[in-house]
Amino acid sequence: MTWYLVNGDVYMEHRFLKKTLKLEEGRIFVLPPDTRPEEGAHIYNAAGKKIVPGFIDVHTHGAVGVDVNAATAEDYEKICRFAAGNGTTSWLCSVLTDTKEQTCRCIDEFKKHQQMEQKGANLLGIHLEGPFLSSEYKGAMPEYLLQKANLPLLKEYQQRAEGAIRYITVSPEVEGIPDMIPEIRKLGITVAIGHSGADYETSWDAIRKGAQSCTHTFNAMKLLHQHFPAIMGAALESDIYCEAICDGRHLHPGTVRLLLKVKGLDRVVAITDSIMAAGLPDGKYKLGVNDVVVEDGDAKLAENGVRAGSTLTQNVALKNLLKFTGKSLEEILPLLTENPANLIKIADHKGFIADGMDADLVVLDPDFEVFDTFVGGRKVTSEDSNI
Known part of the structure; x- marks a missing residue:
């Protein structure tokens, strides 16, 4: 046609x-x-x-009643259709730290989805959020499933996924991670750092060895102190990309403006980090193995009130960014289009007109x-x- x-x-x-x-x-x-x-x-x-170019979401855990960690191939398509209605034409399914068995199941269902007739957004690949993460800043990650660096396991996942794992979040201070980063990149995976209390030097070591992004910047990480810049200082000072959840809850509008001023419009990636509650009313939901309660659109862990993902969609993120920053549509669009395309190395065919x-x-x-x-x-x- x-x-x-x-x-x-x-x-x-x-x-x-x-x-x-x-x-x-x-x-x-x-x-x-x-x-x-x-x-x-x-x-x-x-x-x-x-x-405008279709929006690209490199970090989402679900929507419309579907949790990525429990999704079937048919469930993935539900998210694809919902996403397309909100302007997202490409996305990565973010698998929360889980058991090996469940992670492999997520990979298998992704592969099944790739064989289906698809009517919504492109499900481009997989984002692994863990399991090589810090327990101190675990957020919604189950602590007993966190691991030190394990390259054979990641190789096994990537082989099973037939190369479809495009993006992974790791914590620089986890044993073996900085030295593992070049090997992760050889697998065709873009590396982000986050869920971390890493010091400045360790964070820079990870960046110099090939980390290219910072996961949901400012959230679930040690913040900047004038004497101890930590992972936050390294993320802001370096040229890596910074993810941002622009729902007005995870980041104050002033923080969004600060991030854009420091990083520039070409180094910020607008993500949703949405969970299965996106597109649905307040209530009780799941995020991986976690119970989550959503009140007034705000998702938090039932056990301790820690924020757990969002109910954001990218069309809302666009309008929030315009409102928060006062910048023009022309200036803001790259955060949802070309920047994520450049980050996960698909800019040769997506992210631009x-x-x-x-x-x-x-x-x-x-x-x-x-x-x-x-x-x-x-x-x-x-x-x-x-x-």
Whole structure:
């Protein structure tokens, strides 16, 4: 099916231009605005709207009643459909620290999903949040399942996943982790540091050895002290990417502004860190093996009140960022598009609007609400995104 998107303002090279977009065989072709569509093609009139790259979420644990750690292949598709309705066209399923048996099951269900007909967002791969994490800053991680560095185990997971593990969160102070980072990268996995009380020197050792990101920056980590900068200081000083949960709970708006001022607009990645409660009312839910209570949209562990993920979606994160920072749409969009694409090394085909790129697009109305979504050149219908 061939689409022509006409009359819209198209986001290219950090500005909006009048262009016609042809979507054919899952790819984008950028044409002059006065291009006449081919006979028989589907025409989408985007007058008064903005066409932007599809959002990419590299860190989410679930939505609409589905917890990634317990999900079936069919459950993954439910998240895909829900995500597409909120402008997310690509995502990684984040597997919380779990038993080897359950982690392998998550990998197997991911592989099954890849063989299914997919009507929603692209499930691009797997993010392992652990198990090589600090017990001191474990957050929602089950302490008895945390491990020291174990390269053979990770190799086994990656082999089982057929290379689909794209991203992992580790703590620099865990025994053996800094020296393991170059080997993790050889497996094709991008390394993030987090859930950590690591000191400044140890954190920098991890960064110099190849860590490229910081997981949910400011949350579940030792914060900066003027005499002991710790992992927080290393993350801010270095050029690694910093994830940010912009729900107004995990980070104060002033903290978001500070992060952007220090890191720059090209080094912050807007994530949701959402759990199965996203898209659903307050109530009792699960996050891996943990019981979670959601009140007023705020997810916390039932046992101790520690915040446990979020109920955020990326369309809401976009509007929050615009509100928190006062910056323009042109400035903020990279946090949800090109930055995550660059982080997990898919920027050669996703995260941008240009000739030959994957036809993953979001149409925004004048209020920055998601009006329509295209995934792989296919318009996602309301039936597709309904759960």
